[in-house]
Amino acid sequence: MSVRIKDLTFSYRNFSLHVQNLQFEGAKITAIVGPNGAGKTTLLKCICAILPAPKGSLFIDGRDIIAMPEEERAKLMAYVPQEHTAAFNYTIQDFVLMGRAAYISLFSTPSSADVRIAHEALEYVGLRHYASRPYFQLSSGERRLVLIARALAQKSDILILDEPTSFLDPKHETELLELAKKLAIEKKKTILVTLHNLDMAVKYSDAMVFMKKGGVVAQGKPDDILTETLLENVYEIKMAIIRYDGRKLIVK
Amino acid sequence: MSNRRRALCIFIYVLPLLVFLFSLYLGPFHIPLRGLFKTLLSPLFPSFKQGLSEGYISIVFGVRLPRLLLAMMVGAALSVSGASLQALFKNPLVNEYILGISSGAAFGAALSIVFLGQHFPRQISAFAFAVAAVLAVLAVAKKSDSPIVSLLLTGVIVSAFFSALLALAEFFASPYALQGLFSWLMGDLSMAGGSELAISFPLMGIGIVGLILLRWRMNVLSMSDEEARSMGVNIGKEKFLVIFLTTLITSAATAVAGIIGWVGLIIPHLIRMMVGVDNRRVIPLSAALGASYLLLADDLARSLASFEVPVGIFTSIIGIPFFIFLLRKSRKIWL
Numbered sequence: 001m002s003v004r005i006k007d008l009t010f011s012y013r014n015f016s017l018h019v020q021n022l023q024f025e026g027a028k029i030t031a032i033v034g035p036n037g038a039g040k041t042t043l044l045k046c047i048c049a050i051l052p053a054p055k056g057s058l059f060i061d062g063r064d065i066i067a068m069p070e071e072e073r074a075k076l077m078a079y080v081p082q083e084h085t086a087a088f089n090y091t092i093q094d095f096v097l098m099g100r101a102a103y104i105s106l107f108s109t110p111s112s113a114d115v116r117i118a119h120e121a122l123e124y125v126g127l128r129h130y131a132s133r134p135y136f137q138l139s140s141g142e143r144r145l146v147l148i149a150r151a152l153a154q155k156s157d158i159l160i161l162d163e164p165t166s167f168l169d170p171k172h173e174t175e176l177l178e179l180a181k182k183l184a185i186e187k188k189k190t191i192l193v194t195l196h197n198l199d200m201a202v203k204y205s206d207a208m209v210f211m212k213k214g215g216v217v218a219q220g221k222p223d224d225i226l227t228e229t230l231l232e233n234v235y236e237i238k239m240a241i242i243r244y245d246g247r248k249l250i251v252k
Numbered sequence: 253m254s255n256r257r258r259a260l261c262i263f264i265y266v267l268p269l270l271v272f273l274f275s276l277y278l279g280p281f282h283i284p285l286r287g288l289f290k291t292l293l294s295p296l297f298p299s300f301k302q303g304l305s306e307g308y309i310s311i312v313f314g315v316r317l318p319r320l321l322l323a324m325m326v327g328a329a330l331s332v333s334g335a336s337l338q339a340l341f342k343n344p345l346v347n348e349y350i351l352g353i354s355s356g357a358a359f360g361a362a363l364s365i366v367f368l369g370q371h372f373p374r375q376i377s378a379f380a381f382a383v384a385a386v387l388a389v390l391a392v393a394k395k396s397d398s399p400i401v402s403l404l405l406t407g408v409i410v411s412a413f414f415s416a417l418l419a420l421a422e423f424f425a426s427p428y429a430l431q432g433l434f435s436w437l438m439g440d441l442s443m444a445g446g447s448e449l450a451i452s453f454p455l456m457g458i459g460i461v462g463l464i465l466l467r468w469r470m471n472v473l474s475m476s477d478e479e480a481r482s483m484g485v486n487i488g489k490e491k492f493l494v495i496f497l498t499t500l501i502t503s504a505a506t507a508v509a510g511i512i513g514w515v516g517l518i519i520p521h522l523i524r525m526m527v528g529v530d531n532r533r534v535i536p537l538s539a540a541l542g543a544s545y546l547l548l549a550d551d552l553a554r555s556l557a558s559f560e561v562p563v564g565i566f567t568s569i570i571g572i573p574f575f576i577f578l579l580r581k582s583r584k585i586w587l
Binding site for chain 1: 338339342343344465466467468469471472474475476478479480481482483484485486490493524528529530532
């Protein structure tokens with residue numbers, strides 16, 4: 001499934017986002033990068049309809065995202081927040097089960113099929129044995145994986161990850177992006193991810209979107225669009241690009 | 253779920269029945285156990301009526317049974333509404349009392365008693381002002397940056413406002429109305445008449461059943477609004493439904509029993525300590541434990557002295573120290 005943005009304008013407080021034309025292809029990872037305050041998270045939240053973007057600007061396979069009923073949208077698209085804070089310490093299984101909300105009617109409770117799907121999702125991220133542990137007992141890397149498992153339980157084609165690697169060490173960062181890659185290849189998920197680590201973005205993404213001050217500066221395959229001029233334009237500091245092992249590396 | 257925990261759940265579900273039978277036995281007029289069971293079963297087996305004193309029947313069915321059922325219903329209602337509000341506001345310290353719903357309902361009911369008389373159903377006015385209190389709390393708290401602290405503060409402010417209005421209503425009340433009003437306000441299960449019960453019972457019943465049916469949804473609603481929305485929840489509609497049902501049962505309970513505070517706070521907490529935070533268990537178990545708790549508190553209220561002590565006094569005396577204990581324990585999380 002592909003996501004298309006057409007003339008999206010959204011403003012709140014003193015920030016305004018404007019994206020003319022942007023397309024995210026199916027079964028690919030698109031990394032959205034840019035300095036703090038560029039509007040990356042705002043863009044993601046608009047796409048998920050968490051922020052009230054206007055109708056007629058966001059589409060999934062031609063269907064207007066904003067006009068869809070919530071549960072229908074949730075079946076197509078799952079959102080993984082940067083972090084989860086809550087007053088209640090649910091067990092991992094109960095937590096992942098909540099991803100089934102769109103499939104379970106208001107006055108009903110999860111069936112054994114829902115429980116099975118939650119277990120499969122946990123299995124996929126490698127935390128099946130944690131099912132009965134409480135959420136707050138996990139490390140931050142494990143919590144990210146549980147959040148992804150919950151999104152997988154949603155069985156959506158599109159997966160939206162908001163800075164999933166922030167505060168993670170290099171090992172967990174790599175593991176998480178490997179998981180994202182596996183999801184794009186094995187499960188044909190369309191993955192949108194915001195990242196701060198440019199090297200990781202170049203390495204793992206199929207397409208990149210550079211944002212600055214609420215707009216898109218460049219988009220395309222990492223190899224095609226990544227230049228020193230672009231980086232200086234976006235981040236306003238000098239960076240050098242070197243070739244190593246057939247890959248572009250960025251030196252600050 | 254471990255076997256020990258499962259046994260505990262079953263025990264909590266059976267508890268209301270045990271406490272009910274014990275409470276039925278309790279009272280200034282002594283009825284032997286044999287006579288009590290015979291009386292209780294006499295509507296089913298008419299032959300039991302033979303040799304049974306008329307006094308037994310009128311005491312059991314006319315005095316004790318309605319009161320015990322009311323205590324159970326109100327206890328269950330307040331506990332279920334507390335558990336639901338805690339999930340909805342993502343805060344284990346919230347309840348209908350803290351949010352000002354109880355004070356709004358109390359003012360509405362008092363207004364009705366003072367100006368419309370005893371015979372007009374006070375549930376209507378109680379519900380209207382309970383809704384007003386909720387809306388006021390939500391509107392004021394929304395504007396703040398720290399929603400949890402401000403929600404509690406706003407609840408205190410709105411409660412204080414309605415208490416002032418209540419004092420005004422008391423000021424205009426006749427001395428005769430005032431005495432009834434006073435005792436009822438402290439939370440008293442002995443004041444309700446038959447017609448009051450006939451209105452409040454179905455309202456509380458609908459609310460309790462509705463919230464129990466919503467029990468799993470409450471888990472999802474306890475996530476952040478952003479998360480819940482992205483998981484397919486229509487936040488506005490579902491929040492409205494939960495607030496509507498909790499306000500309905502709180503105002504119906506307050507209209508017949510006055511302000512019985514802190515039940516909605518301590519019961520769900522005890523349940524969560526015992527069986528974890530999954531609302532699929534917390535909400536129905538809160539109903540059962542709340543029913544038993546208020547029955548026992550009412551037993552205390554009616555048998556401690558030779559006269560009736562309002563049960564709300566006991567629930568507050570037990571509840572407030574418990575609340576302070578919880579505040580101290582959870583300070584790290586939210587202050």
